Amino acid sequence: MSSTSSNQMGQLVADKHVRYILMAEKKKESFESVVMDHLRMNGAYWGLTTLDLLDKLGTVSEDEVVSWIMTCQHESGGFAGNVGHDPHILYTLSAVQILALFDKINILDVGKVSSYVAGLQNKDGSFSGDMWGEIDTRFSYIAICCLSILKTLDKINVEKAVDYIVSCKNLDGGFGCTPGAESHAGQIFCCVGALALTGSLHRVDKDLLGWWLCERQGKSGGLNGRPEKLPDVCYSWWVLSSLIMIDRVHWIDKEKLVKFILDCQDLDNGGISDRPDDAVDIFHTYFGVAGLSLLEYPGVKAIDPAYALPVDVVNRIIFTK
Amino acid sequence: MHGRPRKASKPEEEAASDAKATKLRSLQSQFMANHHDKIYTNEAIELSTKLLEINPEAYTAWNYRKLAVEDRLSRIESDQNLVKSILDEELNVVESALRQNFKSYGAWHHRKWVLSKGHSSIGNELRLLDKFQRLDSRNFHAWNYRRFVVELTNRSEQDELQYTDDMISNNFSNYSAWHNRSVLLSSLLARNADGFIPNKKIPEEYDLIHNAIFTDPDDQSGWFYHLWLLDQTVNVETPLLTSSWPSHGSSIILSGPGYLNGSSSNFTTFCSESDSFPLILYFDQAVGGVSSSTVTIDAELKGNEDLVWEPVSNKNSQISCVWVARLKYFSSKPCEYKVKVRLGNSPGIVSSRGCTFSAPYEFVFTAHVHEIVKDSQEGTVSWTDGFDIWDAQSKDLNPLVILDQLNAEMDVKWREAAILEEVKCFRLLSDSKIGKLSLARLLMAYEAMISDAAVKGIHYEEILQLYNDLMALDSSHYQYYKDAHSLVFLHKVTSSTESLSRHLFRYRDVNNLVCLRLNNLSLSRIASVEKLLFIQMLDLSHNELHSTEGLEAMQLLSCLNLSHNRIRSFSALDSLRHLKQLRVLDVSHNHIGKHSVDTTRYLCASPLSNSEWIQDDVGRQKPGMGTKYWDAYFVLRDLNLKQFNIAGNIIAGDDEFNSFVLQVVPTLVWLDGQKLGS
Ligand SMILES: [Zn+2]
Numbered sequence: 001m002s003s004t005s006s007n008q009m010g011q012l013v014a015d016k017h018v019r020y021i022l023m024a025e026k027k028k029e030s031f032e033s034v035v036m037d038h039l040r041m042n043g044a045y046w047g048l049t050t051l052d053l054l055d056k057l058g059t060v061s062e063d064e065v066v067s068w069i070m071t072c073q074h075e076s077g078g079f080a081g082n083v084g085h086d087p088h089i090l091y092t093l094s095a096v097q098i099l100a101l102f103d104k105i106n107i108l109d110v111g112k113v114s115s116y117v118a119g120l121q122n123k124d125g126s127f128s129g130d131m132w133g134e135i136d137t138r139f140s141y142i143a144i145c146c147l148s149i150l151k152t153l154d155k156i157n158v159e160k161a162v163d164y165i166v167s168c169k170n171l172d173g174g175f176g177c178t179p180g181a182e183s184h185a186g187q188i189f190c191c192v193g194a195l196a197l198t199g200s201l202h203r204v205d206k207d208l209l210g211w212w213l214c215e216r217q218g219k220s221g222g223l224n225g226r227p228e229k230l231p232d233v234c235y236s237w238w239v240l241s242s243l244i245m246i247d248r249v250h251w252i253d254k255e256k257l258v259k260f261i262l263d264c265q266d267l268d269n270g271g272i273s274d275r276p277d278d279a280v281d282i283f284h285t286y287f288g289v290a291g292l293s294l295l296e297y298p299g300v301k302a303i304d305p306a307y308a309l310p311v312d313v314v315n316r317i318i319f320t321k
Numbered sequence: 322m323h324g325r326p327r328k329a330s331k332p333e334e335e336a337a338s339d340a341k342a343t344k345l346r347s348l349q350s351q352f353m354a355n356h357h358d359k360i361y362t363n364e365a366i367e368l369s370t371k372l373l374e375i376n377p378e379a380y381t382a383w384n385y386r387k388l389a390v391e392d393r394l395s396r397i398e399s400d401q402n403l404v405k406s407i408l409d410e411e412l413n414v415v416e417s418a419l420r421q422n423f424k425s426y427g428a429w430h431h432r433k434w435v436l437s438k439g440h441s442s443i444g445n446e447l448r449l450l451d452k453f454q455r456l457d458s459r460n461f462h463a464w465n466y467r468r469f470v471v472e473l474t475n476r477s478e479q480d481e482l483q484y485t486d487d488m489i490s491n492n493f494s495n496y497s498a499w500h501n502r503s504v505l506l507s508s509l510l511a512r513n514a515d516g517f518i519p520n521k522k523i524p525e526e527y528d529l530i531h532n533a534i535f536t537d538p539d540d541q542s543g544w545f546y547h548l549w550l551l552d553q554t555v556n557v558e559t560p561l562l563t564s565s566w567p568s569h570g571s572s573i574i575l576s577g578p579g580y581l582n583g584s585s586s587n588f589t590t591f592c593s594e595s596d597s598f599p600l601i602l603y604f605d606q607a608v609g610g611v612s613s614s615t616v617t618i619d620a621e622l623k624g625n626e627d628l629v630w631e632p633v634s635n636k637n638s639q640i641s642c643v644w645v646a647r648l649k650y651f652s653s654k655p656c657e658y659k660v661k662v663r664l665g666n667s668p669g670i671v672s673s674r675g676c677t678f679s680a681p682y683e684f685v686f687t688a689h690v691h692e693i694v695k696d697s698q699e700g701t702v703s704w705t706d707g708f709d710i711w712d713a714q715s716k717d718l719n720p721l722v723i724l725d726q727l728n729a730e731m732d733v734k735w736r737e738a739a740i741l742e743e744v745k746c747f748r749l750l751s752d753s754k755i756g757k758l759s760l761a762r763l764l765m766a767y768e769a770m771i772s773d774a775a776v777k778g779i780h781y782e783e784i785l786q787l788y789n790d791l792m793a794l795d796s797s798h799y800q801y802y803k804d805a806h807s808l809v810f811l812h813k814v815t816s817s818t819e820s821l822s823r824h825l826f827r828y829r830d831v832n833n834l835v836c837l838r839l840n841n842l843s844l845s846r847i848a849s850v851e852k853l854l855f856i857q858m859l860d861l862s863h864n865e866l867h868s869t870e871g872l873e874a875m876q877l878l879s880c881l882n883l884s885h886n887r888i889r890s891f892s893a894l895d896s897l898r899h900l901k902q903l904r905v906l907d908v909s910h911n912h913i914g915k916h917s918v919d920t921t922r923y924l925c926a927s928p929l930s931n932s933e934w935i936q937d938d939v940g941r942q943k944p945g946m947g948t949k950y951w952d953a954y955f956v957l958r959d960l961n962l963k964q965f966n967i968a969g970n971i972i973a974g975d976d977e978f979n980s981f982v983l984q985v986v987p988t989l990v991w992l993d994g995q996k997l998g999s
Contacts, residue, residue: 278327
C-alpha cells in the first residue's frame, strides 16, 4: 500500500493499542472482565499475539505468563480457560499457541497434551470439545492445529478427521459446525484451516467458496460473517484468512477493508471495536490487527492464516528441529 | 463488545457495574468451591443457577450441573416423576440462560445433553423453537438445534421442507431457511423420494427463487440457492472422459533425445530421454481407481502390460481429473505401432461422490518411431523468433472435437428448456449485478450444453461483455469478474479449430514443437486446459496470472514462458512439479519475494501442511537453505530444467539465492540468459 493512501485513511495507532492491551490485563475487577473470567486463556492469546504482531511482546513478563498457563493445566493434559475452571480443547490450543509465541513448547509434556487432544476424537472422525461431548468442526480445527504445533498429528486418524470436515461442506461451498449446519465465516475458517494443515485443500470447491466469501464485503468495505448480516471487524480475520488459504483474496477490495478496520479504532484510548464507534474489546483488537497483517499493512508482522500465529513463529516450529 | 456503543460511562453506571461485578465475583468463587468439593446440595445447585442466569457463558457451571444431575439421578432409583422433575429443572435453567444470551454454545449443548438422557418432553421442543425462531429467524444455534430435534423425533424431511416454505413465504430474506431447503431437497432428490424427480422439482424451485431475487435483487438470500440449482441442472453425476492425449485417430512421432531431420509438421513429435511417452486421460470430474485393470491397452508396444497410472494431483489425493501413464517404446529402430485404449469395460473408476464411470469408451492412435539424426544442443530457447505459422492440415486439433460421450448420458431436453427459461427471465433483470452475473453463468452453461455446431459459440461475446459491465458496476469484486472473463475468453479461444489455430505455431528450432502463444491478453487465470493437452511450448508472458494452477495436466510441456505476470511466490508454481518434460522455464519479471503474505502457501505440498518433509540430500546437508527458500526448494527439486529465467523478481537479487538454485537444479545450463560455467 502506498503511503499516501494510508495517510488519507488514517493510521494504525499501534502504540495506543499496545497500551490498551497492557491496561486491559490489569483491569481484572470490571464487570466485563469478570464475565470473561472463564476464557482468560483465549484473552491472553489474543492480547499476546497482537503484541507480537506489533513487535512488542517483549513488554510482558514471559515467566509470569508461562507459570500462570501451567497452573491452568489439568491432570488429563488439557488446559482450562482460567485457574479453577475445567479443561477444554478451546483453551488447550490457546495455551499451546502462547507457549509457541514464547518458544516455550519444550516445557510441556507433549505426549500428555497430545493424548488429551487425541482422546477427544470420535469414531466418525469428529472431535468433542471436552468430556461432555459437544461436537463441532471448531474442535476439529483446534485439535489439528494443536497437534501440528506439537508435531504429533500421527496421534489421530487424520483421514477420518478430514472426511468428517468434508461431510460438513454445504451446497454454497461453505462449512457448518456439524453436517447440514449453515455456513458461517468463523466455521469456514476452522474447516479450511484444518484442511490446509492436513494438505487437503483439494477437497474445497475454491471458486464456489471464494465467491461466497468475497460477497461478505459490503459497501462499507467491512466483511460480514453470513449473507445479509452486518459487517464486523472480527470477520476481517475469518474471511480473509480463508480467502488467502484458497488463493482467492484478490477477489475483495483490500483498501476498502483496511479503511473499515482503521475506522473501528478508538483513537483516544486504543483498542478496536466490531464496528465504528462501538465499544472496543481485546477480541476485536486482535482480529483487527491480524486482519491488517493479512492485508500487508506496513509495520505489522506477517501472520500465518492457518496457524493463527506470526509467520516467524510458525517457521521456527516447522523448519527447526 | 458486539453492538455496544463506545462511550464513557457515567459515574452512577460505573457504581452499578462495580456492584454487579462484586456480586458475580462472589457467586463465582462460591460456585468454584462447591464444584471442587463436589457439593451437589439443592442450595449449591441453586447457586450455579444464579451464576448461569447472569453469565450463561460460564462453561464450568454447565459441566457442574451435568455432574449434579448424574449424582441426583444415581440416588433416585427409577422414579420417573422425579427423573422428569430433575430434567425439567435443567430445561428451565437453559431457557432462562438463552433469554439472557441466545448465542450461548454452553446453554444449547446442555439442552441437547438433557434431551439425550431420554427426556419425555421432547415433543415440546419444536414448539419452543418456533417461538425462538420467530424472534430471530437467522439464529444458527436454533436451526442446528432444530435439526437435532428433527432427527431425534424422526420428523419427516417433507415436513421440514414445508417449514422452510413457511419461513420463506413469511420473509424471503432468510438465508438460513434457503440453506436448510437445499440440504433437505438434495437429500430428497438423491433418494428419489416420492414426487422428487429433478426434471419436475428443479423447474419448480426456479420459480420459487425468482420471487425472492426479483423482489429485491440486492438481497443475497437467494443468490447461492440459484447457483446451486444451476449446478443441479447442468451437472451429471456420472464421470465422463473429456479428452485424452494422444487423441482418437491421431498420429504421433516418437524418438530418443535429440533432433530429427525435418520432422513432419503435421504431427506432434515427442522426444524422450527415457524412451517413454505419457498417455493422458482427462475426466470431467475428479475420479479414482484408474489402473491397468480399469484401462486396458492393446498395443504392439511391448513391456506395457502392467501400466502404472498416476493421478496428477496433490500428494495426499488418490483422485484427480487428470491421470497419466508412461508407455515404453524402443527408439533404436524406426517402426510404427497402433495403440488402442479402452476404459469403462470393467467397473472401478469412481468419482469422489461415488458414481462409477460406466459408459465403455475406446480410442486408437498411431505411434511412429523415428531415428534421431543429431544430438541435442545446449542452445537457448528464444521466445521472439523461430516460429512458423500453424499448418491448418495438422491432425493435432482432434482434441477440440467434443467426445461423443458428453451429453449422451444426460437427459438434455428438460435441462436445456430450464436454462432457456432462466435466460429469458434474467434478461429482464440485466441492469442489476445479480441479473448480469446470473445471465453470464446461464449463457455459459447453455454453451456447454448445445451440440449444434451452427449455433455453438455465438454467446461468448455477450458473456464477455456482461463481465466487462460487472467490472465497472461492482468494482470491489473487480478481480472476481476479471478471472471469470479470462475463463470465458479461453473457452472462446478453444471453442473452434479456427479460433485456436490463430494462436498456434511451430517452433522450428526444436523439432517443430507445437507452440501456443497466449501472450499479452491480460489473462488472470488459466482454463480449458483439457483441450490443450497436445501443447509442448506455451507462451503466457505479459499477462496477469498469479498462479499456474491447471497447467499440471499439460504433460507434454517442455517450454513455458510466464515472464511479466503476477506470480508472488514459488508455491504458486507448485503445479509445474508434475511436468516431467519441462526443460525451459521463464518466470522473470514477476513479484516473487515482494509480498509477506503467500496466498498459495497451503495449496502446495510442504511441511506446513504436514504433506512433505525436507528429507533428501540437499535438505539434510543444507537445512538452512531448505528453510529460507523452502517453497522454491520443493518446486525446483522436482524439475529437470536446462534453462531458467528468474531475473526481475525481488528474490533473485542476491547471490545466495542463485547458488541455492544451482545446487537444487544440477541439470541447469542457462540461468538468466548466462551460460553456466562459461
Ligand atoms: Zn465480531
